[in-house]
Amino acid sequence: MLLDNGHDVTVLDDLRTGHLAALAPEATHVDLPVHEAARVLTPEAGFDGVLHLAALIAAGESMVRPELYWHANTVSSIALIDAVRAARVPRLIFSSTAAVYGNPTELPIPETAVKAPTNTYGATKLAVDLALTSEAIAHDLAAVSLRYFNVAGAYLRGDVALGERHDPETHLIPIALDVAADRREKLQLFGDDYPTVDGTCVRDYIHVADLARAHLLALSAAVPGRHRIYNLGNGNGFTVKQVVDVVREVTGHPVPVEVSPRREGDPVELVASSALAREELGWTPEKPTLHDMVGDAWAFYRAHVLGQR
Numbered sequence: 001m002l003l004d005n006g007h008d009v010t011v012l013d014d015l016r017t018g019h020l021a022a023l024a025p026e027a028t029h030v031d032l033p034v035h036e037a038a039r040v041l042t043p044e045a046g047f048d049g050v051l052h053l054a055a056l057i058a059a060g061e062s063m064v065r066p067e068l069y070w071h072a073n074t075v076s077s078i079a080l081i082d083a084v085r086a087a088r089v090p091r092l093i094f095s096s097t098a099a100v101y102g103n104p105t106e107l108p109i110p111e112t113a114v115k116a117p118t119n120t121y122g123a124t125k126l127a128v129d130l131a132l133t134s135e136a137i138a139h140d141l142a143a144v145s146l147r148y149f150n151v152a153g154a155y156l157r158g159d160v161a162l163g164e165r166h167d168p169e170t171h172l173i174p175i176a177l178d179v180a181a182d183r184r185e186k187l188q189l190f191g192d193d194y195p196t197v198d199g200t201c202v203r204d205y206i207h208v209a210d211l212a213r214a215h216l217l218a219l220s221a222a223v224p225g226r227h228r229i230y231n232l233g234n235g236n237g238f239t240v241k242q243v244v245d246v247v248r249e250v251t252g253h254p255v256p257v258e259v260s261p262r263r264e265g266d267p268v269e270l271v272a273s274s275a276l277a278r279e280e281l282g283w284t285p286e287k288p289t290l291h292d293m294v295g296d297a298w299a300f301y302r303a304h305v306l307g308q309r
């Protein structure tokens with residue numbers, strides 16, 4: 001999308017979890033970890049913005065191996081902010097998360113809600129949000145944090161199809177698709193005794209293409225000396241069981257589930273108010289339904305994982 005909008009793009013990615021094949025051929029790839037960004041982000045290079053999307057993202061794992069998350073998510077981000085300052089890059093857009101809120105005290109969650117993360121992942125991201133606020137004020141950075149809710153779907157355009165390929169996969173929709181495709185026996189349902197309509201956790205799913213578009217809008221809306229923060233979700237909550245039902249409907253396959261213990265650190269319910277992103281960024285989701293998201297994820301899965309077109 002950046003390329004389509006006339007930007008020159010350099011992608012810093014050490015590919016520890018990424019895929020070179022996911023990179024547009026017109027973009028330049030630099031094989032470095034985030035904390036070494038200063039090697040690329042020099043004052044002479046003339047970058048006019050940085051999008052910082054790299055992180056470890058598995059909330060469950062963050063409870064078991066927190067040290068990995070503090071280093072990869074917080075320490076590396078502070079090094080990146082240092083590099084941005086040294087290179088005098090005016091704008092930084094940061095991938096923050098709904099996990100900063102923990103168990104919310106109000107729903108849908110506005111950006112001003114209490115931040116009390118229930119998992120280490122959310123805490124490591126909140127630390128960076130706080131660092132960006134002070135950086136913007138003290139050093140005139142134009143900073144934007146985009147708090148992603150549950151990203152889903154796939155980006156499909158012409159021959160380009162980009163979807164989730166995590167190894168190991170921990171996310172609900174790709175795992176449910178694996179089960180629908182007979183690549184896993186069953187889906188483990190992490191807890192069915194939460195205080196929700198059917199006992200399973202509620203999340204707000206957002207299509208990856210809608211999410212990507214918000215980054216372009218954020219680049220344009222960033223203002224020096226200000227740290228703007230926007231939630232990105234659709235404002236609709238779905239339980240884990242409801243998501244699995246949509247996967248069954250879209251794929252036409254059964255998805256056997258097995259109730260398992262709760263996953264440590266899971267908030268009960270996360271639903272966004274994205275009113276601010278709509279008002280200030282002019283952001284409107286084009287694919288707001290779970291059917292759209294699961295449909296695109298399934299199209300990607302069939303083409304690229306199962307090799308069927």
Ligand code: UDP
Pocket residue numbers: 059060150170171172173175187188189190191201202203240263266
């Ligand atoms: N979940 C589940 N089984 C799985 C994977 C996820 O029951 O195999 C649940 C998880 O406990 C959470 C919801 O699905 O309530 C979404 O989890 P995911 O890991 O996709 O995203 P998160 O909300 O942690 O960012």
